[in-house]
Amino acid sequence: MADRSPATRRSLTVVLFAVFAFLYIPIATLVALSFNEGGLPTAWTGFSVKWYGALMANRDILSAALNTLIVAMISTAIAVVLGTLLALGIETRRRKGRALEALVFAPMIIPDIVLAIALLSFFSLLKVPMGLHTIILSHVVFNLAFVSAVVRARLKSFDWSVTEASADLGASALTTFRRVTLPLILPAVIAGALLAFTLSVDEFIIAFFTAGAGRASTTLPMQIFAMIRFGVTPEINALATLVMIVSVTALTLSQRLNKGVIAP
Amino acid sequence: MRGHLAPHRFPEKTRRVQSPNTRSTLLMAPALMWLTALMVVPCGLILALGFFRRGLYGGIEYTFTLENFALIVDPLYAGIFLTSARIAGLATLIAVVIGYAAAYAIAAAPRHRQPLLLFLAVLPFWSNYLIRTYAWIVLLNREGLITQGLRMLGYEGEPPSMLYTEGAVITGLVYNYLPFVILACYAPLARLNPELAEASRDLGASAFTTFRRVILPMTVPGIAAGAVFVFVLSIGNFITPALLGGGRFQMMGNLIYAQFLTANDWPFGAAISMVLIAIMMGLLTIQAIAAEKGAGERREGTDG
Amino acid sequence: MPQSPAPLRIAATLAAGLVAAGPAAAELVISNWDGYMAPDAVANFATESGEAAEMVVHATNEEIMGKLIASGGQGYDVVFVSSPFAEVLNNLDLLEPIDAAKVPNLANLYAEAAALPHDPGNTFSVPYAWGTTGLCYRSDLVSPEPASWHDLLHPAEAQAGKVTLLGTDRWLLAAGFLAKGYSVNETDQAKLDEVEAELIEAKKTMLAFDDTTFYSKLVSGEATLVHAWDGWCNYGIAENPDIKFMIPSEGSDLWVDTMVVMKASENKDGAFKFINYILDAKNHAWAAENILYKVPNKPAMESLSADMAATYPNMGMAPADLVALEQLRDVGDASRAYAKAVSAIKAAQ
Numbered sequence: 001m002a003d004r005s006p007a008t009r010r011s012l013t014v015v016l017f018a019v020f021a022f023l024y025i026p027i028a029t030l031v032a033l034s035f036n037e038g039g040l041p042t043a044w045t046g047f048s049v050k051w052y053g054a055l056m057a058n059r060d061i062l063s064a065a066l067n068t069l070i071v072a073m074i075s076t077a078i079a080v081v082l083g084t085l086l087a088l089g090i091e092t093r094r095r096k097g098r099a100l101e102a103l104v105f106a107p108m109i110i111p112d113i114v115l116a117i118a119l120l121s122f123f124s125l126l127k128v129p130m131g132l133h134t135i136i137l138s139h140v141v142f143n144l145a146f147v148s149a150v151v152r153a154r155l156k157s158f159d160w161s162v163t164e165a166s167a168d169l170g171a172s173a174l175t176t177f178r179r180v181t182l183p184l185i186l187p188a189v190i191a192g193a194l195l196a197f198t199l200s201v202d203e204f205i206i207a208f209f210t211a212g213a214g215r216a217s218t219t220l221p222m223q224i225f226a227m228i229r230f231g232v233t234p235e236i237n238a239l240a241t242l243v244m245i246v247s248v249t250a251l252t253l254s255q256r257l258n259k260g261v262i263a264p
Numbered sequence: 265m266r267g268h269l270a271p272h273r274f275p276e277k278t279r280r281v282q283s284p285n286t287r288s289t290l291l292m293a294p295a296l297m298w299l300t301a302l303m304v305v306p307c308g309l310i311l312a313l314g315f316f317r318r319g320l321y322g323g324i325e326y327t328f329t330l331e332n333f334a335l336i337v338d339p340l341y342a343g344i345f346l347t348s349a350r351i352a353g354l355a356t357l358i359a360v361v362i363g364y365a366a367a368y369a370i371a372a373a374p375r376h377r378q379p380l381l382l383f384l385a386v387l388p389f390w391s392n393y394l395i396r397t398y399a400w401i402v403l404l405n406r407e408g409l410i411t412q413g414l415r416m417l418g419y420e421g422e423p424p425s426m427l428y429t430e431g432a433v434i435t436g437l438v439y440n441y442l443p444f445v446i447l448a449c450y451a452p453l454a455r456l457n458p459e460l461a462e463a464s465r466d467l468g469a470s471a472f473t474t475f476r477r478v479i480l481p482m483t484v485p486g487i488a489a490g491a492v493f494v495f496v497l498s499i500g501n502f503i504t505p506a507l508l509g510g511g512r513f514q515m516m517g518n519l520i521y522a523q524f525l526t527a528n529d530w531p532f533g534a535a536i537s538m539v540l541i542a543i544m545m546g547l548l549t550i551q552a553i554a555a556e557k558g559a560g561e562r563r564e565g566t567d568g
Numbered sequence: 569m570p571q572s573p574a575p576l577r578i579a580a581t582l583a584a585g586l587v588a589a590g591p592a593a594a595e596l597v598i599s600n601w602d603g604y605m606a607p608d609a610v611a612n613f614a615t616e617s618g619e620a621a622e623m624v625v626h627a628t629n630e631e632i633m634g635k636l637i638a639s640g641g642q643g644y645d646v647v648f649v650s651s652p653f654a655e656v657l658n659n660l661d662l663l664e665p666i667d668a669a670k671v672p673n674l675a676n677l678y679a680e681a682a683a684l685p686h687d688p689g690n691t692f693s694v695p696y697a698w699g700t701t702g703l704c705y706r707s708d709l710v711s712p713e714p715a716s717w718h719d720l721l722h723p724a725e726a727q728a729g730k731v732t733l734l735g736t737d738r739w740l741l742a743a744g745f746l747a748k749g750y751s752v753n754e755t756d757q758a759k760l761d762e763v764e765a766e767l768i769e770a771k772k773t774m775l776a777f778d779d780t781t782f783y784s785k786l787v788s789g790e791a792t793l794v795h796a797w798d799g800w801c802n803y804g805i806a807e808n809p810d811i812k813f814m815i816p817s818e819g820s821d822l823w824v825d826t827m828v829v830m831k832a833s834e835n836k837d838g839a840f841k842f843i844n845y846i847l848d849a850k851n852h853a854w855a856a857e858n859i860l861y862k863v864p865n866k867p868a869m870e871s872l873s874a875d876m877a878a879t880y881p882n883m884g885m886a887p888a889d890l891v892a893l894e895q896l897r898d899v900g901d902a903s904r905a906y907a908k909a910v911s912a913i914k915a916a917q
Contacts, residue, residue: 008471009372012368012369012372012373013369015365015366015368015369016366016369016370016373016381019362019365019366019369019385019442019446020384020385022362022439022442023385023388023439023442023443024388026396026399026400026402026403026439027388027391027395027396027399029399029402029403029409030395030398030399030402033402081294082294082295082298083295085291085292085294085295086291086292086294086295086296088288088291089287089288089289089290089291089292089293089295090288090292092284092287092288092291093284093285093288094284094285103296103299103304104299106299106303107299107303109493109496109544110303110307110541111496111497111500111517111540111541111544112500113500113501113502113517113520113521113537113540114307114310114500114520114537114540114541115303115306115307117310117520117524117530117533117534117537118303118306118307118309118310118537119302119306120524120638121306121309121310121313121530121534122302122305122306122309124638124639125309127640129639129642129643130638130639130643131643137302138302140298140302141298141299141302141303144295144298144299145299148295198390199390202390202391202392202393204392204393204394204503205503209524212639212643213597213599213624213635213639213642213643213644214597214599214622214624214643215622215624216622218624221392221394224392224394224395224398225394225503226602226625226627228394228397228398228401228507229507229627229780229781230602230603230627230780230781236395236398240392240395240398240399243391243392243395244391244392244395247390247391247392248387248391251387251390255383318904320900320901323637323660340908340911340912340915341911343915344911344915347915347917405790406775406788406789406790407788407789407790425729425775427776428775428776430917510732510775510776510777510778511735511776511777511778511914512771512774512776512777512914513914513915514911514914514915518914519911522907522911524634525630525631525634525635526628526630526631526633526634526736526737526907527630527904527907528633528634528637529904529907
């Protein structure tokens with residue numbers, strides 16, 4: 001937007017500073033506290049990484065972290081395949097009906113609690129025993145929608161003439177896909193995968209409702225919820241810091257690979 | 265060349281074997297089947313559940329009834345819906361005001377800095393919701409960081425009770441959804457043609473008039489879509505009221521949660537979920553109609 | 569318990585996921601409230617009995633009930649629930665009858681604990697811990713000392729905004745019933761309405777509903793007077809001797825937390841073995857020392873050191889005094905009215 005007076009500029013800078021302070025101070029507080037020897041927000045008693053050590057010794061947390069990785073990796077892998085195919089299918093379609101668009105859009109906007117109880121009722125009425133596998137099945141629902149959205153954005157600017165050229169040169173459909181289409185959309189596919197992975201790692205509500213009994217299907221967010229409910233323990237700060245590092249890394253990578261995934 | 269003119273047409277060779285739409289259907293089939301089995305059918309199931317009766321000890325009695333939907337207009341539950349609508353509405357309003365200001369400031373920043381600023385604004389949205397909420401417990405509780413800070417500054421009175429208040433719940437909701445609003449507001453602002461604002465100023469309009477008469481109307485549809493999502497996510501939330509509200513506040517989300525995990529009244533919980541979906545669809549429809557109307561007016565106003 | 573290496577577990581989970589068969593059922597799954605058992609109890613049991621066992625946690629009765637009803641009890645072997653909920657599970661036919669022959673240590677229970685109104689003769693539930701509900705407070709910050717339920721519901725100016733109430737249906741309403749002099753199992757709608765109004769009023773002077781962290785709020789000073797289960801107040805006393813527990817003059821409820829065996833369990837013998845292990849005098853005493861709750865086990869209680877009762881006076885309460893209080897029972901269809909009243913209380917502004 002066009003030039004502004006210095007006064008306007010200054011006030012806009014102040015607004016930005018204030019908003020960023022609001023967004024980052026709570027997070028920064030947790031990170032800082034995770035290195036506080038005493039562990040309490042009441043006083044700074046010295047720098048220490050002992051809470052990270054305590055995390056590593058906590059079997060429940062380690063097992064929950066492992067479960068989270070299993071859920072995130074498998075659901076992302078399935079979602080990447082299904083979501084990419086879906087994106088290709090939609091973008092090569094001559095007419096996209098409203099119903100199709102709505103169906104593909106729905107998993108991203110339906111409130112988590114509704115999808116969660118719908119899946120709980122569904123599994124429970126079909127007497128499907130619940131566990132990590134039901135969390136995985138459920139996470140694929142929203143993950144595939146996000147992957148397909150990212151890949152579709154890329155396909156919108158895709159020059160289909162290259163696939164025609166490939167076909168004209170005698171390549172089979174599969175070869176064309178493997179040698180021409182896939183390399184061109186690969187950054188978007190990976191970006192979508194990283195996004196899905198992050199979503200899955202952080203997802204709590206659906207996992208909470210579709211998990212089975214016991215530690216075998218407790219994911220990290222479920223573990224964090226239990227810890228928060230039972231009071232403020234310094235270990236949470238260290239855990240929060242680690243979880244945020246994972247999310248931020250995956251998202252930064254995703255953003256680098258494909259500008260405009262998280263923010264246009 | 266052919267490809268440029270008809271971007272969606274498929275290579276000749278393939279077309280001979282199968283029509284593009286058949287192929288497109290095949291490509292979409294696995295994902296659509298997944299969504300049907302694990303989203304459409306379950307959602308249909310809870311819609312159906314809403315018309316059954318709760319068994320004495322939970323469970324479901326398969327007799328048709330409308331009593332769950334009748335319960336929704338029961339003064340108690342209608343009251344809960346209104347209260348949660350108020351809290352969600354306030355949170356949405358505050359988030360939109362702050363988010364719009366932030367998006368405006370980002371859009372006004374030098375072009376090469378905008379992507380980074382936007383990325384930083386949106387980043388917190390993708391980190392763990394529970395952790396972001398927990399951070400506010402640490403800050404707001406009576407013996408928490410803000411109180412400690414005040415004490416360090418020499419404050420000696422009774423620490424104010426900040427956690428477990430409506431303010432805490434609203435703060436938590438605003439905090440969690442603000443990045444989303446910034447994103448929703450930024451898109452239309454960034455697309456805005458700077459010449460329009462300039463023309464308005466050249467014609468003698470003050471900065472405020474320009475904002476009110478030119479910029480705001482053109483960016484409203486994007487914001488409205490963002491606002492609908494924040495409102496629906498807030499009203500359906502159960503974590504923030506539980507953690508920051510100390511159980512003192514009931515949102516629709518808490519009510520659904522309670523029906524499924526504590527009261528064991530699944531049919532009623534299913535009925536409330538349907539109301540939540542209906543609210544969302546209703547608001548989105550209104551937003552879409554308004555946006556279409558707005559776009560029509562704009563075309564008339566600017567294209568001529 | 570030996571942990572299989574991570575890659576194996578991943579592979580196993582994958583396989584389980586693919587056939588949608590859930591986790592292998594060989595391991596005994598015991599669900600209990602967090603911190604409601606000696607931390608080493610399950611491991612010790614596993615070593616002693618050779619049964620692989622895993623402890624999982626639930627935050628409230630309602631939460632585990634939701635899960636059990638949703639899954640038909642699948643995946644759980646032994647569950648710890650309060651007696652009214654054990655009654656519900658039994659009515660739903662989800663519980664395996666207790667096979668007394670397989671639990672010889674039932675003989676250790678106090679006579680009172682074998683004749684509880686909800687399940688005389690321990691046919692479907694075995695008492696694990698029992699006690700009462702009352703006021704837990706900072707004696708250095710609350711004066712005069714609280715005497716009545718009204719001191720919780722309508723605290724003095726100095727305590728306003730510093731009291732917490734238990735938030736789960738039965739105990740929240742019990743505070744109101746007791747304050748009014750009604751039965752804790754009252755089903756009369758008019759009385760329920762009266763209590764609802766009373767508790768809505770009480771919300772004005774309350775900090776939060778809290779079932780899990782009230783004692784740490786007392787220790788930190790965030791709260792000064794809380795509605796608490798006797799044993800959990802002891803956690804506060806352990807950290808700050810100024811914290812005290814008292815039973816209000818109007819009386820209180822008797823609650824009994826029980827162990828039940830799920831009918832869906834695939835290892836019922838293992839489940840009974842576990843219950844028998846807990847009822848062993850030495851183990852049950854070790855549980856009491858760890859969780860600071862009274863256990864209904866005569867030799868176990870008698871083996872506790874005299875210091876316990878000195879530090880935690882409520883540990884010394886005699887079984888006869890305890891069973892003189894009215895036990896919380898399943899209220900059947902009225903539980904819907906209870907849930908609605910609690911919704912109304914929580915929603916009131």
